[in-house]
Amino acid sequence: MRPLAGEETCCGFGGTFCVKYPAISNAIVDEKAAAVEATGADLLLGGDLGCLLNMAGKLHRRGAKVQVYHAAEVLAGMGDEPAIGGDA
Secondary structure: OOOOOOOOOOOOOOOOHHHHOHHHHHHHHHHHHHHHHHHOOOEEEEOOHHHHHHHHHHHHHOOOOOEEEEHHHHHOOOOOOOOOOOOO
């Protein structure tokens, strides 16, 4: 497990930011998703559900096979459950 380059940068969701500024929000999350894909990782963990939902949706639309989980899900032993945005 390692931190994502640019981890301190917003994912573009920001509550209503993605609704008020969809083009900017999409560009931000697209850049973040590309950074995730560039790592070659097959799993993304995070601590903010809004960010994780945003990232899971973008990764899915890009055709990435990265599974997205909240860190609490993994700590609770739920890593075998469907990932965020995955098939239930």
